[in-house]
Amino acid sequence: MVVEIAQLFSPQRIGDSKTAVILALYFPLGLILAILRLFIGLHVFIIACILPIQVPFRRALLRTMYTVLGFIVYPSNQQYRNPNVKVIVANHVSVLDHVIIGLIFPSVVPNVWSLPPFLNWALGYTNMGAAQGRQVFLDAVRKHCRQDTRPVLAFPEGAMTNGKAGLLKFSTWAFSLERDIQPMTVTISRPLLNIKAEVLGSSLWQDLLWFLFVPFTVYRIKVLPVEERSDFENADDFSRSVQEIMADDMGLISSPFTSADKAEYVKKLGVQQPRERSTQPPQVRQTINTPPRPSGESPRSSRESPVDKMIKQVQEVMPHIPAHIIRKDLETTRSVDATIFNILENKTEIPIPAEEVPSSSTGSAMPLSTPHTNPQSLPHNTFCMTSQDSPSSTLSTPSPACTKFAADKFGSSSRERQLSLQERKAALLANARKRFTETSKVSN
Known part of the structure; x- marks a missing residue:
């Protein structure tokens, strides 16, 4: 079975005319709910900043408050989680994937884009020197794996999909860190309103407001058995193997398309796509690398x-x-x-x-x-x-x-x-x- 690139993404937030009618009737209640949740969310943020990450009480309290905010989380197969494995990989379906996974499994998400230090800390990202180049970034991640008890959480797809048809081709940086990888699958649904969590052209703040607006959003986090890289596999082969395992478990297709193909597809559609936060470090993003300008080359x-x-x-x-x-x-x-x-x-x-x-x-x-x-x-x-x-x-x-x-x-x-x-x-x-x-x- 072959999947087309258009099947991997949602072009519109509202799926059908029936959803549009329900949304029109629900709008006044949703607006009030979004305002109330906005204030509750500020309290959740303050609590998350005060309490230490490793405290179990913090996870239980935050999970309860996230339920009030409309996030219903169902973890499964937790017996497969090996605390000795320091690298977790998951598919990418929404802007809050790392937050939801962190509620169940405390982890560190490397920051691979430029953000102010406070915003970087507030969103739960960790600066590991990605701006200084790929090798510096990978060395910092490996050092963290040796010295910290919290695992590194990576989204090797490099861009969000709708999670309905297939997975984007995995980048290899996360699979070159350790021999053992803990795969996890993330699925998202909104039973009462068929409103997509992420669409082409949407921004971070638009997605967050829709999360507060809808009645609730269901996340299902499934832990898969640990995968070990063999002596005959390189990082590229290992990434393809894990991609196929995750796709088979989710009933999806392991597609050959990359995050760069998504960018080209958005350009082809003429959608005003905001600058998407890539989850791949420098020189690992699957785009065409233009050679650096020689020192003697003229500015023209x-x-x-x-x-x-x-x-x-x-x-x-x-x-x-x-x-x-x-x-x-x-x-x-x-x-x-x-x-x-x-x-x-x-x-x-x-x-x-x-x-x-x-x-x-x-x-x-x-x-x-x-x-x-x-x-x-x-x-x-x-x-x-x-x-x-x-x-x-x-x-x-x-x-x-x-x-x-x-x-x-x-x-x-x-x-x-x-x-x-x-x-x-x-x-x-x-x-x-x-x-x-x-x-x-x-x-x-």
């Missing part, structure tokens, strides 16, 4: 458009492809990886004539499998560089170097297609390194 060149920067990234891997060809494809894909894949698979919307490929120093062009290429002389989906095309052609022992970058067959699953793409990328980079080495030998 730093004001390049995003498309120009992406063109440069593509040409770093495929310098023989003209810029206008790359630009045409980027206007459709808006992705460096997708454009490289299209060129490798000859799926560019604009055909690439052989005469437009830049010639090497010997005057010969690098042949590329296009409609203008003789299929008898060059296999399909293959980049070929002969000894005449190579900078080392001045040597007396020419040797052809052909590398196949296309899969023998189209993968039947998204995982197979992703692995095939990674293999082709690795082959392309290996060929580029070989060409660079040959060029260096000639220049020396």
Whole structure:
């Protein structure tokens, strides 16, 4: 079963016309309830600030007061909770997920965005140096795991979903901390009013006000058995394995979409999306990383458009492809990886004539499998560089170097297609390194 990206998010707060009618009748009562809960919430905040986190009485009192605020929490499978496991991962369905989980299992949520110190502390986040880079952040989290009894709570999806169709692809930073991971699943429902907890374009304060407005919100926290990373698994494989386990338990699909895909989807819809708080540390967020500007580069060149920067990234891997060809494809894909894949698979919307490929120093062009290429002389989906095309052609022992970058067959699953793409990328980079080495030998 394949899930579309539109199924992972809710575009509208009110689900159907029946809910709209009920909401109109409920509105006066809901408004009064929201005002009363706002004042009660201030008292809850003061109590949460005064009482120590580790005190059991604090959790019991806060859980009671949160019930008054309309938060009904049902934990299950608590026997699977291992206090020795220092990393908890959960799916992300609302802005208060970390607060609700913290009521049952006291934990620390690393702060990976810039917030004022007081607001950072008030919302229950812990600053672990994310602004100083990925390695500093990971070192600080590992230090916390060694020295503190409270576990680290991570939301590896990196963005909120509606929790109805599938899970976003997990980032790997949380799975590189410890060998053992404690998965938990979070589901949310509002039985009396079918009003979504989070929608595309909503802000933090809008979501909070709706929590106070509706009669109540039901959270179900389910603890899953501890998962241990094997010696043959890296962090990426381990994250995919845990994602599939959590998705199967929730009856959802383990999707290949990332938090970056959500951002692109929001842009495509033209929704005024507020700056969403990413739950991934710097350089771990699954977006296109633009290379840093060299120290000698002029300020004018730093004001390049995003498309120009992406063109440069593509040409770093495929310098023989003209810029206008790359630009045409980027206007459709808006992705460096997708454009490289299209060129490798000859799926560019604009055909690439052989005469437009830049010639090497010997005057010969690098042949590329296009409609203008003789299929008898060059296999399909293959980049070929002969000894005449190579900078080392001045040597007396020419040797052809052909590398196949296309899969023998189209993968039947998204995982197979992703692995095939990674293999082709690795082959392309290996060929580029070989060409660079040959060029260096000639220049020396």
